[in-house]
Amino acid sequence: MxxxxxxxxxxxxxxxxxxxxxxxxxxxxxTTTLLGFILSLAALFVFKxxxxxxxxxxxxxxxxxxxxxxxxxxxxxxxxxxxxSNFLLPLIVLSAFKNEYKRAYNFFALILLMQSAMLGxxxxxxxxxxxxxxxxxxxxxxxxxxxWGGEDRxxxxxxxxxxxxxxxxxxxxxxxxxxxxxxxxxxxxxxxxDMYAAGKLLTVKQQSIVFWFIFLAxxxxxxxxxxxxxxxxxxxxxxTQGTMLLSxxxxxxxxxxxxxxxxxxxxxxxAHSGGTAITLSIIGIVYASCIAIVQTDYKRLxxxxxxxxxxxxxAGILAANQQxxxxxxxxxxxxxxxxxxxxxVADILFRHTGTRDITKLxxxxxxxxxxxxxxxxxxxxxxxxxxxxxxxxxxITFSGVFKYSLVASAFAGLTIILSAVYMxxxxxxxxxxxxxxxxxxEFGPLAxxxxxxxxxxxxxxxxxxxxxxxxxxxxxxxxKQIITLxxxx
Amino acid sequence: xxxxxxxxxxGIIAMLAEIFKFKKVLLPLVLIGIALAYxxxxxxxxxxxxxxxxxxxxxxxxxxxxxxxxxxxTAFFWFILSHNYFEEDSNLVDHFTLVxxxxxxxxxxxxxxxxxxxxxxxxxxxIPLYVLASSKKKDIKSNxxxxxxxxxxxxxxxxxxxxxxLIYGATGTFDINLISEYTSQNAANMPMFxxxxxxxxxxxxxxxxxxxxxxxxxxxxxxxxxxxxxxxMSTVVKTAAFAAILRLFMxxxxxxSExxxxxxxxxxxxxxxxxxxxxxxxxxxKRMLAFxxxxxxxxxxxxxxxxxxxxxxxxxxxxYSLAYxxxxxxxxxxxxxxxxxxxxxxxxxxxxxxxxxxxxxAFCMTIAMLSLGGIPITAGxxxxxxxxxxxxxxxxxxxxxxAILASAIGIYYYLKIVIAMFYQKHDGEKTFELDxxxxxxxxxxxxxxxxxxxxxxxxxxxxxx
Numbered sequence: 001m002x003x004x005x006x007x008x009x010x011x012x013x014x015x016x017x018x019x020x021x022x023x024x025x026x027x028x029x030x031t032t033t034l035l036g037f038i039l040s041l042a043a044l045f046v047f048k049x050x051x052x053x054x055x056x057x058x059x060x061x062x063x064x065x066x067x068x069x070x071x072x073x074x075x076x077x078x079x080x081x082x083x084x085s086n087f088l089l090p091l092i093v094l095s096a097f098k099n100e101y102k103r104a105y106n107f108f109a110l111i112l113l114m115q116s117a118m119l120g121x122x123x124x125x126x127x128x129x130x131x132x133x134x135x136x137x138x139x140x141x142x143x144x145x146x147x148w149g150g151e152d153r154x155x156x157x158x159x160x161x162x163x164x165x166x167x168x169x170x171x172x173x174x175x176x177x178x179x180x181x182x183x184x185x186x187x188x189x190x191x192x193x194d195m196y197a198a199g200k201l202l203t204v205k206q207q208s209i210v211f212w213f214i215f216l217a218x219x220x221x222x223x224x225x226x227x228x229x230x231x232x233x234x235x236x237x238x239x240t241q242g243t244m245l246l247s248x249x250x251x252x253x254x255x256x257x258x259x260x261x262x263x264x265x266x267x268x269x270x271a272h273s274g275g276t277a278i279t280l281s282i283i284g285i286v287y288a289s290c291i292a293i294v295q296t297d298y299k300r301l302x303x304x305x306x307x308x309x310x311x312x313x314x315a316g317i318l319a320a321n322q323q324x325x326x327x328x329x330x331x332x333x334x335x336x337x338x339x340x341x342x343x344x345v346a347d348i349l350f351r352h353t354g355t356r357d358i359t360k361l362x363x364x365x366x367x368x369x370x371x372x373x374x375x376x377x378x379x380x381x382x383x384x385x386x387x388x389x390x391x392x393x394x395x396i397t398f399s400g401v402f403k404y405s406l407v408a409s410a411f412a413g414l415t416i417i418l419s420a421v422y423m424x425x426x427x428x429x430x431x432x433x434x435x436x437x438x439x440x441x442e443f444g445p446l447a448x449x450x451x452x453x454x455x456x457x458x459x460x461x462x463x464x465x466x467x468x469x470x471x472x473x474x475x476x477x478x479x480k481q482i483i484t485l486x487x488x489x
Numbered sequence: 490x491x492x493x494x495x496x497x498x499x500g501i502i503a504m505l506a507e508i509f510k511f512k513k514v515l516l517p518l519v520l521i522g523i524a525l526a527y528x529x530x531x532x533x534x535x536x537x538x539x540x541x542x543x544x545x546x547x548x549x550x551x552x553x554x555x556x557x558x559x560x561x562x563t564a565f566f567w568f569i570l571s572h573n574y575f576e577e578d579s580n581l582v583d584h585f586t587l588v589x590x591x592x593x594x595x596x597x598x599x600x601x602x603x604x605x606x607x608x609x610x611x612x613x614x615x616i617p618l619y620v621l622a623s624s625k626k627k628d629i630k631s632n633x634x635x636x637x638x639x640x641x642x643x644x645x646x647x648x649x650x651x652x653x654x655l656i657y658g659a660t661g662t663f664d665i666n667l668i669s670e671y672t673s674q675n676a677a678n679m680p681m682f683x684x685x686x687x688x689x690x691x692x693x694x695x696x697x698x699x700x701x702x703x704x705x706x707x708x709x710x711x712x713x714x715x716x717x718x719x720x721x722m723s724t725v726v727k728t729a730a731f732a733a734i735l736r737l738f739m740x741x742x743x744x745x746s747e748x749x750x751x752x753x754x755x756x757x758x759x760x761x762x763x764x765x766x767x768x769x770x771x772x773x774x775k776r777m778l779a780f781x782x783x784x785x786x787x788x789x790x791x792x793x794x795x796x797x798x799x800x801x802x803x804x805x806x807x808x809y810s811l812a813y814x815x816x817x818x819x820x821x822x823x824x825x826x827x828x829x830x831x832x833x834x835x836x837x838x839x840x841x842x843x844x845x846x847x848x849x850x851a852f853c854m855t856i857a858m859l860s861l862g863g864i865p866i867t868a869g870x871x872x873x874x875x876x877x878x879x880x881x882x883x884x885x886x887x888x889x890x891x892a893i894l895a896s897a898i899g900i901y902y903y904l905k906i907v908i909a910m911f912y913q914k915h916d917g918e919k920t921f922e923l924d925x926x927x928x929x930x931x932x933x934x935x936x937x938x939x940x941x942x943x944x945x946x947x948x949x950x951x952x953x954x
Contacts, residue, residue, distance in 0.1 A: 065804075065950045132865040139864065146912055154908045161904060165864075166897040172874070173889055176881050 002043045002055045003072045006082065006119050009035060010112040017109035026097055029108035033090040036115065040086035043074050051076065062129070067179075067189045072123040076478040080329055080471065081122040081256050084336045085249050089115050091456060092244045095344050097449040098351065099239075101148060107241075110140040114245060121253050127175045127190040130261065131168070134217075134253065138164055141238075141245060148239040160234040163227070167220035174213030178202075178265060192260070196485060199265035207269030214262055215277060221254030222310045224277070225284030235303035240347040243299070247306050248340040252332050255310065258317050259325060259478075264485035267320070274318040278404070281318065282411045284311035289418035293425075298356040299346040301426055302339065305382065305419060309335050312415050315408065316397035320486065322479045324400025329475035330393030330468065334381065334461075338390060341378040341457040348450055349430065352443050358426050363435035367443035372431050374454040379427045381461045383420045389464040392472065490542055490549045491533065492526035492557055493596045499523070500589035507582045515585055516572055523568065527561045530554055545664060546603045553600035555807050555951055556732040560595050563724045563814040564588075569930040570822045571717040584624065587617035591721065595729030599736075604653045604663040607733060611649065611697065614729060615642045618722065622714040634713025641706040645696030648689050655686030665741040673744040684748050690737065691749055691756075697730045698786045699779075701760040708767070711779030716828065716835070719775060720821035723782045724814040731789050735806055738793050753794050754885055760787035761891050765898040772836045774824050777902055778817070781861060784895060785813050788876050791888060795879040800952035805875035808948050812860060812868035812941065818934045819857035823850055826923050840906050842915020850923065851910045853935040858903040860938050863896055868938045871945040 013032040017025050046053050057073040074082055093111060101107045117140070120133030138161065145157040175195075182189045182198040189195075199207065220227045235243045263270055288307035295301035313331045316324035348371070349364075350356050365372035377388070384390035394416065402409035446454070464471055499522040506515050534554055541548035549557070568588075594614025601607045619642060623635020657663060659680050660671040672679060692703065699707035711719045742749065760783050768780030792805045824835065827850070831839035844851040860869035873896065880889055941948050 063944075063946045063949070065946055132870075135865045135870070139859070143911070146908065154912045158901070158904055158908065162897055162900050165862075165900055166893065169893040169896055173877060173881070173893065176874075176877055180878070180881055 001058070002039060002046065003074055003123055004058050006036060006039050006043070006086070007072065007116055007123070009039070010119075011116040014109040014112035014116070017105045017112070021105050025105035025108045026093070029093045029112060030090060032112055033086070033093050033115065037086045037090055040083050044079065044083060047074060047076075047079055059125075066128065067187060067191075068128040069126050069190070070129060071125040071191065072120070072129070073125050074123055076474060076481050077260050078122045078256070078478075080333060080474055080478065081252055082119060084252065084333050085115065085118055085122065087460070088244070088248045088336055088340055091340060091453045092241050092248070094449050094453055095244065095347070096241050098447050101239075107144065107148060110144050111241065111245065114140040114144075114250075118249055118253060122256060125192045127179060127192060127195050127261070129190070130192075130257075131172055131175060134171075134257070135165075135168055137250060137253065138168075141242060141250065144242040144245070145234065145238040149242065150237040150239075153237050156230075156233045156237045160230045163220050163230040164217075167217035167227070170213045171217030174210045175261075177206075177210055177213070196264045196488075200267065200489070202266065202268075204268045204272050207266040208273045209269075211262065211266045211269030211273050214265070215258070215273075218254040218257045218262065219277075219280075219314075221257070222251055222314055223254075223307060224281050224311060224314050225287055225307070226280070228284065228288070228307050231307060232300055232303040235306070236297065236300050240343055243303075243343050244340045247303075247343065248336045251306070251310055252336065255313050255317060255328060255332055258314065259328070259482055263317070263320055263325075263482055264488075267486045270318065270320050274320060278315045278318045278401075278408055281311040281314040282408060284308070285315075285412060285415045286418070289415060289422065292422045293418065295422075296358050298349060298358055298426060298430070299343065301358070301422060302342045302346060305342075305422065306335075306339055308415050308419060309339075309382075312394070312397060312412055315412050316400045319400050319404035319408075321400050321403050322476075322483050323396050323403060325482055326472070326475045326479035327393050327395070327397025327400050329478060330472060331390070331397055332393075333464070333471060334384075334388070334390035334393045337457050337460050338378055338381040341454060341461075342382060344450065344453055344457075345375050345378065348446065358429045360436060361430045362433045363431070364443050365431040366435060368445065370451070371443075371446055371454075374451075374458050375431060376427065377458045377461060378454070379423050381465075382423045384416060387465045388461050389468060390461075391465060392468040490540075490547070490600075491529035492561060493549075493593065493600070495522055495526040495529060496561075496589055496596065497593050499526075500586050500593060503582060503585040503589055506585070512581055515582070516568065519585060519589070520565065520568055523561060523565045527558065527565065530557050530561060541602055546606045547597065547600050548602045549600050551952065552735070552803060552807075553732070555803075556599035556728060556810070557596050559728050559807065559811045559814060560592065560599065560725050563728070563818060564592050566815075566818050566930045566934055567717070567721055567724065569926045570720070570818065570825075572926050573924065574715070574717050580624075584621070587621050588721065590614075590617045591621070592725060595725050598729040599732040601733070601736065602665060604656070604665065604668075607737070608646070608649060608653060610729075610733070611646065614726060615646070618642075618718075618726065621718045621721070622710055624718065625715055628713075630713035631715065632713075634710045637706050637713075638710045641696065645693045645703075648696070649693035652686040652689030652693060655682050655689065659683035659686065665736065668741045669744060672742070676744060679745070684745070687742050687745065687749055688752060691752060694730065694734050694737065695756055698727060698734065698790070699783050700756050700786050700790060701763040701783060702756075704760065704763070704783050707783060708771075708776045708779045711782070712773060712776045716775065716821055716825040719778075720817060720825075723778065723817045723821070727782065727786070728810040728814055731786075731806060731810055734790070734793055735803070739802070750794055750885075753790060754888060757787045757790050757794060757888060758891055760784065760790070761888075761895040765895045768902045769898055771902070774837055774839070774906065775835050777837075778820060778824075781899065781902070782817070784899060785809075785861070787895075788873065788892065789813075791876050791885075791892065792879050794885060794888075795883050801875075802879050803952045804949045805872075805879050807951060808868075808875055808941075808945065809872040811948055812872040812938065815934045815938050815941075816857045816860040816867075816869060819853050819931055819938070820861065822927060822931045822934070823854040823857070826850065826927060830921050837905055837909050838913070840909040841913040843910040845915065846921055847923065849928070850931070853931050854910060855907050856935050856938055858907055860942070862900045862903040864900075866939070866942045868942040868945070871942060871949065875949065 060070040062070040117137035124130040182194045288304045292304035313328045316328040381388040384394040597610030619639040625631035696703045764780045764783035771777040792802045828835045860867035863869045863873040
């Protein structure tokens with residue numbers, strides 16, 4: 001029931017916005033997303049009291065002849081992502097309050113549609129349904145970027161769409177291949193557990209091929225080197241809210257997909273080909289970090305830092321041990337918070353000074369001390385300092401990768417050092433030193449909506465940095481479940 | 490069968506309209522007639538399916554009824570869409586008659602039991618089309634289209650006839666069931682010229698569905714013909730040709746599939762590559778849609794290639810035909826309207842700023858393009874999905890990779906139109922209205938795309954697994 005509400009309310013609200021063309025689209029969207037957040041907290045509460053509660057499940061027939069069911073549930077594997085999405089979405093909607101978009105009702109309706117689709121991805125228990133939601137999430141974000149993006153958005157969003165779709169189609173083939181091998185009393189089934197069972201029966205060679213087919217979709221979405229070329233341009237050109245959706249939540253579809261739809265499905269394939277994929281992830285970490293260091297556009301810098309961070313998560317996941325997965329869960333939460341915060345900072349900088357160019361900025365701390373503090377906390381989070389929530393995730397992931405391979409962990413560890421280089425240096429250039437931009441023009445106080453978002457994010461960063469246990473327990477349980485599924489004969 | 494009779498009757502009545510002066514009521518009459526034909530067709534679903542007519546020349550089994558249903562329903566939408574195409578024209582009655590006989594030929598193709606009926610059906614369908622293609626008498630492009638179509642079409646018919654003759658020579662029968670029986674009994678000692686005959690028929694049918702390398706007529710003919718006639722070609726005619734191919738290669742020649750599968754695979758691969766790369770280069774939307782139709786033909790042929798003589802493939806082709814026909818109706822309908830408002834410009838830039846000029850139309854076109862591109866939750870996604878499922882169990886898995894790459898290129902040219910509508914700046918007048926019947930046809934087709942996209946079981950369950 002809760003699952004259906006989580007999915008249905010944003011969807012219906014989006015329809016209302018599309019057709020109602022309401023002037024108060026902002027408040028409707030904010031109310032809807034806040035409602036989603038409350039519902040997700042309720043789901044967490046129910047989950048804590050009784051993980052098998054019927055409230056968290058829905059299972060209806062959809063396409064009988066194909067064995068496709070509308071089967072959604074909130075489990076330990078997905079609940080953190082559901083929470084994260086519902087936590088970030090009100091903030092993302094709130095961040096748009098200062099911008100006057102043309103036809104805002106369409107803008108917010110698309111965000112809500114995307115919310116619905118992304119939650120579907122995190123809750124689906126049916127391979128086909130998973131794929132449908134996966135693709136559905138792409139369409140709203142495509143239009144958000146196409147209609148409200150920056151210059152040259154036509155070409156850039158197009159590249160993004162084709163890249164993602166190509167990856168997804170390969171995944172579809174991989175999933176159909178597994179589906180064709182399922183056998184439940186002589187019938188085929190899209191149910192995730194049946195697919196796990198079928199995938200495990202394949203030979204190593206088959207499993208590796210399926211691994212690459214499915215991993216390709218996730219690799220494009222995350223993105224992992226060398227499938228990342230769409231990402232920086234898209235992030236920079238998308239409107240801030242689009243970038244936040246892409247990096248804060250949509251990116252996690254890739255990592256989550258790898259955890260739920262890859263590791264337990266073709267474990268031998270992961271064991272056989274995962275090494276190559278981890279190598280790619282680690283190359284991505286070093287490569288993206290190095291590029292991030294020389295960026296002058298702050299938004300682009302965050303985009304590259306995001307590739308580095310996600311490469312680290314991907315390495316942790318593909319290491320396929322409990323620490324790796326658990327750490328990746330925590331990393332996903334932390335990265336969601338920090339990246340949304342950083343993109344908001346980039347947006348604030350641009351709105352207040354008219355530029356995001358690091359070399360042209362300086363001394364903002366002297367003009368707005370509060371902003372400097374909030375920005376600093378988020379920067380520390382991106383660097384994964386102790387007592388920020390990134391630290392927990394990074395530490396556990398690191399131990400997971402270390403268990404897998406010493407060399408891999410040595411290189412993956414570079415992410416910690418390199419991220420400190422580019423994050424701290426950019427902070428220093430933007431906030432400290434002499435005032436450079438348009439001397440005499442005041443930076444001015446932050447808008448209350450911006451301030452609210454930054455404060456909420458900083459609270460989350462510190463609170464779960466100091467006391468990560470409640471989330472960490474769930475992450476541990478999720479990781480344990482996945483490991484059990486992998487080991488199951 | 491009754492549907493076929495009703496529409497033939499309508500064709501004859503339409504011819505009389507000029508003499509008895511009821512031109513004004515002809516369109517409503519035709520629409521009612523087609524609706525009646527559809528109803529009769531639906532009622533035939535539950536009658537025993539082995540009834541054949543005219544000493545086994547034609548038989549409306551369930552497959553035929555399903556395909557007829559698709560053809561009649563697209564024809565219905567087509568007539569609504571093109572109501573003012575007829576009003577403007579002085580040769581109103583001739584056009585009605587010709588289109589109705591195209592449909593008659595198409596219906597025969599869904600239900601033939603005998604090679605001669607196949608040939609008759611193809612000719613009844615094609616000859617009026619040659620005339621319709623060149624029906625813009627004063628337009629040189631239209632004349633070129635008709636001329637090219639006639640020459641290429643006759644050429645294909647020649648191949649078909651030659652193939653039929655060779656097969657008759659080898660088996661001594663025109664009846665497709667008897668051919669199938671004969672080949673399975675004498676599989677070891679079929680003469681060489683029998684296989685030559687099969688390949689000739691394959692070539693002829695590839696001409697008809699414009700699969701590469703027999704596609705050269707398609708872009709020019711699609712481009713030159715009046716837009717609505719192009720719509721007719723890519724919906725009714727295409728569906729009928731596929732019904733025929735399915736019947737031929739899944740019944741008559743299924744026993745000797747090893748002799749033609751490789752050739753078919755090559756045809757499909759060529760079509761995918763040539764069509765998608767060429768489509769990506771086009772600036773004229775009609776030419777682009779022509780190449781896209783070649784690519785979709787390749788997808789449908791994949792099901793034939795999978796050659797699982799099962800209900801799965803039947804459902805797949807039927808679903809694909811319907812999904813493709815609906816999307817084509819919308820695409821050509823919107824193109825027709827957009828081009829008219831851009832002073833006959835049929836290039837991608839005719840769509841510039843359509844989202845602002847007429848949001849409803851832009852929405853419908855977007856759904857159609859997404860459906861042609863195969864994005865969930867449109868019908869086109871399930872169409873592709875069924876094809877992939879049919880093919881994944883065969884030895885032609887390499888085609889799947891090609892098909893995926895082709896789909897990705899496909900998205901490129903479909904999105905070009907979406908980008909033009911939502912992103913490119915427009916010039917000229919602000920908004921425009923379209924007349925009611927056209928809007929109804931376009932919106933209904935769009936809704937149908939979404940409905941069978943969300944509930945594919947409605948169509949894809951037609952033949953129980």
